[in-house]
Amino acid sequence: MYDDEKAFAIFTHLHYLRSARPGSVNFALVDEVSGLPVALCSATPLDWRRLGSALEQRYGVAPQEVWDISRVYSFQVAPYNAISRLLAQVRRWFRRERRDAKLLVTTVDPNMGFTGTSYRAANWQEWLRVRPRPYLYLNRQYVSPRQLRQQFGTTNRDDLRERLGVRLEMSRAELLDSSIYGWRIRGVTEPVPTAGLHRLRR
Incomplete structure (x- = not known):
């Protein structure tokens, strides 16, 4: 875990949304020499009702068992695969500390230049798509x-x-659909064929 006040300062000043999500648990990959973070993320209890309903209906995970990786930020000095390594640490923390949590999710928006590479490298799977607005x-x-x-x-x-x-x-x-990636905290996260991806409305 990472200090909330320091994470708040980074997300509100450097993240493209210029905000931090209330109620989040923050994590960071820290440089051993400088002691400074090179990559950060926030995990927040899921509060998107439509997504929660879809996850419960299609993947058997209740909304209260889902945590959203709601913020991710990487500094230019971050080493290769820093985000993937950080996400693996987050999953281990949830396995150890939150027995009531079963799934991590995140939204990847290609219109903002995000590709989801770090999530796929950490074995997340694309489970849903979201119509753009x-x-x-x-x-x-x-x-x-x-x-x-x-x-x-x-x-x-x-x-x-x-x-x-x-x-x-x-x-x-004209905008592209966003992708919802999921990662089961315990066990294997099953892949879904592209043709089988359900499309959510905002």
């Missing part, structure tokens, strides 16, 4: 629906446009 920008800075809900109490775009006017912009480019 337009990106939103507040004062020309990317903002997530979660951040909008926290700040303004809603994610309804019509309501937000009325309140924020030109401060809120929406992308118009």
Whole structure:
């Protein structure tokens, strides 16, 4: 595990979302010489109802048994396979410390340049896909629906446009589906043929 305050500072200043998820457990791969982190991630109890329902229906894992790798950040000095190594440590921690946890999941968005290579290298499997929705920008800075809900109490775009006017912009480019990767904390994570991947709505 890694210090919450230090992780918060890194995620809020360096991560592209500029935010940390409340209620997270933080982990880091630390350089033995400098004592500084080279890669970090946060694990958060799953709070996405639609995803939780799909995982329970298709893979037999109850939503309360699922943890979301909600933030990942790697410094330029991170060695090759740093994220994969960190994820392996996270899985071992959950095996040891959280007997009630059965599955780790994460969302990989190719529209942001992410490929999922580190997850596949750590034996995660693509289990679901998610239909894209337009990106939103507040004062020309990317903002997530979660951040909008926290700040303004809603994610309804019509309501937000009325309140924020030109401060809120929406992308118009055609977007690709995001991928949901899963990794069972104990046992083998079964692969799913691409043709068999269920597609979720946001």
